[in-house]
Amino acid sequence: MRKKVGLILALVLLLGLGLTQMSPFRARLEAALHAGGREFAQVMLSQDKGQALCSQYRDKLPPDLIPGFLAEQKALIQYPASGKLMGDWKNGEKVFTDPKRGNCYACHAGVASEVAHGTMGPSLTNYGQRGTSEAVVRYTYEKIYNAWAFVPCSLMYRGGVHRLFTPEETADLVAFLLDPESPINRR
């Protein structure tokens, strides 16, 4: 009896050790990241939970993790204090174009006269034909603020979550896409 208890205790101890220790592969990876320098390692090692999951599952989450993932991402969305989700399209265009903020032309077509646009995302030319119902405005705002609240691990980065633009600037981006006066919607 005493022997059995001892054996179980030893097993539990071993299991605990196994769980708390970093895998050799993980240790090797972290060593390589540190070899890349302090600033590089700092960014690569400070993944948030979403980034870590997308990396682990190579951007294809198992179905049972998806509802929880979407809910957590949705909870990260913040809104302008004014409650207005459609702001000033002129400022929105600046944020849209700025490589340090929206950088949207990297992947999307926008104003028809801009030919130097990427093709990884859908074209946003004439996006405003969807109208400006509350549902369209809200979806557009939330998608821009946190794309992963809709498509887990999508290429589109979470510009609002990372504060590449503020909630107010997100509303300006919404206006740039939806305002009938915006050049994106003019023929």
Next chain:
Amino acid sequence: MRRKNRYFFLGVLALGTLVGVGAYTQQQKPLDPFEEAMRQRQMYLETFGVLPGELFVEEGKELFFRKGPSGKTLEECDFGKGKGVLEGVYAILPKYFPDSKRVEDLETRVYTCMQTVQGYKPSEIKREEVRAITTYIASFSSKAKIQVVPKHPAELAMYNLGRELWYTRAGARDMSCAVCHDQYAGQRVRLSPVRSPKQGLGNEWPAYRFEEDKLYTMQDRIDFCYESIAIPKPEYYSDVHIALTVYMLAEATKAGHSFEELPFFTR
């Protein structure tokens, strides 16, 4: 003297490039950037009779035969096929070197040998010199078939490390290499086509980029990618570059790709 000539030449080219780029982003239909690079290349050949990459090769050759503090030149370094052999070595790198006990790409190997064979201190080794020497040695593998097949346990470990880095999403833009270079390969970022390793990604470096007016090695190009996705670039000669290079070139090897004319000429 040669250096001065090169800067003058590059200055003139930069001016021409600005005019060229301005003209082509203002057109209605976007030009294929590779066609544009070929056009520019032809223009440089017609105007100067030489490509900018060749000037880096010349400079690298001089440095290759320069004696270091130990009195030796880089002829005494084994780049993967034995001392003094340069033909085709770039096509089999990165590989494991028993003397340094490390998997090394060409740039790292140059950096290592400048220390262990030639006796330079790390602080005495200029990045531009390693860049030029790398370009010189790589020119002996112009159009060679890529043959990066991890076999040694250290090479296999490096491949696995590279694959993990490839899929790591991090930074304020939530990016990884894979999300663009696998899922969206064949599409464009602005005007630049994006390729996957299976489509031969990595087979054009070292290359002269006329838009930047600089020579880029593979490590420089990896850094350019990291910076454009808001991740600070890793230190030169670190395992990060080497692991990613092993991964990309091993995948390109499986798909049967060859290097371009090296040093390549690109946008």
